[in-house]
Amino acid sequence: MSVFRSTRFDDNSTLAEIRDDPDTGTRKLQRESDPKAVAAVQNALYDLHWAQRFPQENHYPSRLRFVDGDFGPVTAASALALKTRYNIRFPPDDPRGVLDGFVRPRTLDRIDRQISHRDDMRVVIISKAGALQDADAPVRLFDEGEEPPPLTPWLGTGPYLYWWTNWDDPTGTVTGLIVAGAADDVFEVHGPILQTWWQAQGAGGPFGPATSDVEPDGSGGFRSTFVNGSISVDPSATVTVKLGPVAYQPPGDDAVFA
Incomplete structure (x- = not known):
């Protein structure tokens, strides 16, 4: 049975x-x-x-x-x-x-x-948000009543789901996203990088799923990588996009949502 x-x-x-x-x-x-x-x-x-x-x-x-x-x-x-x-x-x-x-x-x-995968990822996303908060990142999960909103799958991309967050920065409240894949493959994207990626259809678009958090690029700006490229923003808020494969293999059963 x-x-x-x-x-x-x-x-x-x-x-x-x-x-x-x-x-x-x-x-x-x-x-x-x-x-x-x-x-x-x-x-x-x-x-x-x-x-x-x-x-x-x-x-x-x-x-x-x-x-x-x-x-x-x-x-x-x-x-x-x-x-x-x-x-x-x-x-x-x-x-x-x-x-x-x-x-x-x-x-x-x-x-x-x-739903089993979704519920597992819910735990990982909450843990990710907690780790960001412990590192003094101004991030919080959106609430929907007493329950965070549903994880939403990007259909046709493998088991990638997203969860909206708030990312508070000196310029105001910027919407962010925590993107979850298989196992503990979870990344946070926010600000102009998220806006650019979202306008390009997110994980279902040419960049594909995220493969890193938004991270400092060493020159005063920030950068995120994706399966098929990267998006960066410099201190003057100029956004630069690069398309091209990034060496990355998502772990786990990537056919859950295929």
């Missing part, structure tokens, strides 16, 4: 039955499914940023509204969005199979792998 990677799904017999089904189509989350099982999957979809908007709403839904234990049309649309991204069709291995909003074994396995 297999086991879940994420402790979120432990001791849930409904999800265990779906997990252990050889994708026959008979075990799935759908309308009228066990509310506890539905809520566990809804929470994971929410934290992985798959929650779809409700009708007449133009913003990301609140957790309170999305996680209600009812496998309704918005939950189905959220599952469908994930399945469309990863081409999870039914029947298995049929390229002409249907894409639908049910949560069957392969969909649950994808959610399980991603």
Whole structure:
């Protein structure tokens, strides 16, 4: 018998039955499914940023509204969005199979792998923020109520997720980012370097994922490296970009979000 990677799904017999089904189509989350099982999957979809908007709403839904234990049309649309991204069709291995909003074994396995990685990275990111604060860096994690906001995956880049922070400097509050990959591959980027990288589509753009923190460059400015280049800013705030491979191999299972 297999086991879940994420402790979120432990001791849930409904999800265990779906997990252990050889994708026959008979075990799935759908309308009228066990509310506890539905809520566990809804929470994971929410934290992985798959929650779809409700009708007449133009913003990301609140957790309170999305996680209600009812496998309704918005939950189905959220599952469908994930399945469309990863081409999870039914029947298995049929390229002409249907894409639908049910949560069957392969969909649950994808959610399980991603949420386990997300929760592991949450701990590493909080540790990273604490280490920066211990080094007197003016960084703090954004709060969303009593809970930090969801880690958000850059789809198609491997298991790279980002978490918004505040970086307070003498010129005011500058938004920063802590970028997490596999294992403890975590970097902080902020200020004009972040702005330049973000405008170039971040980890999904030509620079690719970050491979260093923002660090002094030895001449009074600062520099960050990325898989495919570097971005630096001099004391006069002039930004210089260089594109070209940087020797770097991210550790761990880089197929989690591929």
